[in-house]
Amino acid sequence: MSYKAKFKVWRGEGGEGKLEDFTVEVNEGEVVLDIIHRLQATQAPDLAVRWNCKAGKCGSCSMEINGKPRLGCMTRMSTFTEDETITVTPMRTFPVIKDLVTDVSFNYEKAREIPSFTPPAGVRPGEYRMKQVDVERSQEFRKCIECFMCNNICHVIRDHEENKPAFAGPRFLMRIAELDMHPYDVADRQESAQEEHGLGYCNITKCCTEVCPEHIKITDNALIPMKERVADRKYDPIVWLGNKIFKRAK
Amino acid sequence: MTQTTPDAPVRRQRAQIKVRTLRTDRWWLAPLLTFLALSAFLVYGVWAIIDGSYYFDPYIAPFSSPCLTTSCAEGARLFGWAPIGDWYTLPPGLLILGLPGGFRLTCYYYRKSYYRSFWLSPPACAVQEPHGKYSGETRFPLIMQNIHRYFFYAAIVIGAILSYDAILAVIHKPLGLGSWVLIANAVLIVAYTLSCHSCRHITAGRLNHFSRHPLRYRAWTFVSKLNAKHQPLAWASMFSVMGADLYVRLVAKGIIAFPYA
């Protein structure tokens, strides 16, 4: 059942580093993270990898396996052939601290830029009444485990470091959508989604949806609906006119 | 025993990996096929517009419907109208081409497919794009993609006309293969149109309280189901409109001439 697999693992501190070759035992039922741990325990005790729950729930062990962003703990070795060389590298969009560990502080800074949930004044805890159908859309987005692989793969910042200040990334544009669709949120988020958080940079090429380990339909359910809401606000003269008249009538 | 080591600037760099991608699968296949298919559609479209044999009673080729000029054959005109006089000498299809064309051009799915396959931005996930700068849909001209909903309104009208054409064909020639080709095409076109993201937004996507609008919520649920199939519908309706159009033209040219054609 067990065999020797060939691995190439990116090792280095800061940006400098290279792919190092390893030959390592693989047993039935194992995932890539197990193999990285075996390397730590047997050949490279200081090989750095970030991990936590090992069940695809915390989103810590994001890495790139054969060029694709994956969670190490959810990538079964049985998806590779035994003679395949498996290349493991850190996420490319974020600076490297060491080996497979990247500095993901970009994401935490962006999280801070999104205004928090803003309930209407006067609703006390325990008084919230929301129907299931009204919370389901936002609930889908709250499945996010913050592995940041969507932000990692998004070419807007992956290929263009200079866009980082202007672009919140799929994760946080989805957070805006989550709040904008929240039945009790009263903050105005549509204008700022476009102007401050860079929704317009998204060209809906859907890589965020492809890599999402939680299978959240980021593009179809969050980004495009948000683009449509922004279009209501900024680019649709009829809706604009309708709102003017309606507001006046009120 | 000094322990403070300030962060060296080198520590804030991405992993220096020189290759554009480390993907080992055939990631280039999908954009290549998309490029070929979309190109074929464009080439066919240009030919179809120039081609004059768009009508063979009771079939009208979808690329040329509605036919709005006096140069159109009597039966090809929508409700017998010809609002555009004979001063217009270009192919009549050119007049309306912009509506379904614009709908597809600004469609959220087609945007993905041509950004990937034509503009390589990016060609595939985790494959570096060749451009030095990127501003996405923040500026002119791509900011114009936001008018998609207006093309959607037009596409609804076109979809209705194609359905009307097809029903008319079935009434006049129930045993004609062409009638049913047009019906199949109309169904796919309408399904594609209704599966549009703008349509989903308009039905109820823009609301935050579905529970207060049960009818709109039901419509949204229906459109959402179609919307999940927007990509396959986009392709299916593209091929069906191309196929139906070609079929009518071949019948009109007499190349297809079997009974019940």
Place this chain on the structure above:
Amino acid sequence: MEIERHEYDVVVIGAGGAGLRAAIEARQQGKRTAIVCKSLFGKAHTVMAEGGAAAAMGNVNPDDNWMVHFRDTMRGGKFLNNWRMAELHAKEAPDRVWELEAWGALFDRTKDGKISQRNFGGHEYPRLAHVGDRTGLELIRTLQQRVVALQQEDFETHGDHEAYIKVFAECTVTRLLKDGDRIAGGFGYWRESGNFVVFDAPAVVLATGGIGKSYVVTSNSWEYTGDGHALALLAGAKLINMEFIQFHPTGMVWPPSVRGILVTESVRGDGGVLRNSDGERFMFKYIPEVFKDKYATTEEEGDRWYTDQANNRRPPELLPRDEVARAINAEVKAGRGSPQGGVFLDVSTRLPAEEIKRRLPSMHHQFKELADVDITAEPMQVGPTCHYIMGGVEVDADTGAAAVPGLFAAGEVSGGMHGSNRLGGNSLSDLLVFGRRAGAGAAAYIDSLPARPKVVQELVEEAHTEALAPLGRSGENPYEVHHELQRTMNELVGIIRKAEEVSEALEAVEKLKERVQLVGAAGSRIYNPGWHLAIDLRNMVLVSECVARAALLREESRGGHTRDDFPGMNPVWRRKLLVCSTEDGSSVTVEEKVQPSMADHLIKLFDRDELTKYLTDEEMTEFDGIAKS
């Protein structure tokens, strides 16, 4: 010696549910607060909690109230719980859950728009507020976002997001620092750089979770190395109830690499049944005497309960976790286990596939991705896994204060609330209720201080030397020592215990202690996992010793402590708490302490018949006196 230093009012160690709730409270009370956590912000083990947060809101069954919840909690803990904690918990849990909603949490809803509540083992009524089977994620994300909201407020008023609350992510505290008997701060290192850091703070809240990483088969992540338990011990605080470890009955058993990962109890709450290799629903054979009248005795009645809870008793699959875990253990030992050494948990024949996917999405996902098993089509194989330690820092129920002034603890690292066994769903509510109380306790403590304690410099130097030591040695690989400790604990102080085996474990732990002194870590200080493990080993060994010593002393079986040689519950032992402490920082002493009797207004909530199963004759006489008055 120049080391990065930070001054705070409150340092919270741990960023799970309890830590974040404590930090939020401290900050809301105007204290400058640091959150120090081993992982990234928002990754703590709380995300793994699936089922829900127990709170008697009565949204689904209006008969529910705090008194029923209190009774269930005491029963689950076999009456060994700190009754005051159980009372506060039952009373305050609803407010804590509602508060989350005001911070943006989106729980599943009832038809009339309230928070929906689900059934769970040991809870008389549907009580668990939940979001599918990812409630822990919702809880941690909501608290995380609340911290961010407070930071945004601070930015508005002070121009600095981190003026009043700052997260030190991927930072590990290795020692608490004192000034005399008072807490004065903590010493730690950044995982990222290996640089050291000193926190000057008069109050420290421990919220570090559990100790599962001392076991091979565990649902716990690498962080669960008993840091808080050890830090408290080393600072002079006391641990209680360390012998009580909850083995969750249903962990995955295959593939080997994910062995121990949790299969949520909701699978059973939503209709899943346990079967052995003969296809028998064996739980009916294992209903203990104390629960005989509360559980269904036939499959028909059990099945009817899912749709009609008023007129039927619940199926025995929903017995408290310790009972189910022991039953599975017994079936496997009797040779009626599944091919991979567990039993079958089947929901595929009980619910339509769509319903399973809707109610248990992450279980469906987890089995599909990790084991290639489709739970809508075939049964899962499950077995017990080390899940939770009921024991922990002995704290004051109302404030979370430990014996050392300035030290507070909340959540899994504190002891007493759950007695000898925790009910599912009581953990998340525990985090919220006592997280808040510990934060408030710390704030009040600071207000009462005449002067800020000062960190004693020698202690910093000692901690510094200790932390650096493994890097200077070229000794044994820490992974091997860790593995041996895990095997020892799993095999000898596991779910079923015997005096000889536990004694053997203690000898082994003694030897491991020496080996820990010698382990070496190769490589630099930058993100060096071998070094981090070498440092964590001190904590794991110390805590393991507490578990083993207490387990050897307690000569009865109760909740999360099962002695093969003392199979029954003994009312005399119910009154005794085993208290661990350390004098020299390496050897543990255990002393007995009398458990205070339950307050009159609480004990009156129980029937006399029920109490006779737990209390001594002497206590019953007292009770009769109270009942009459």
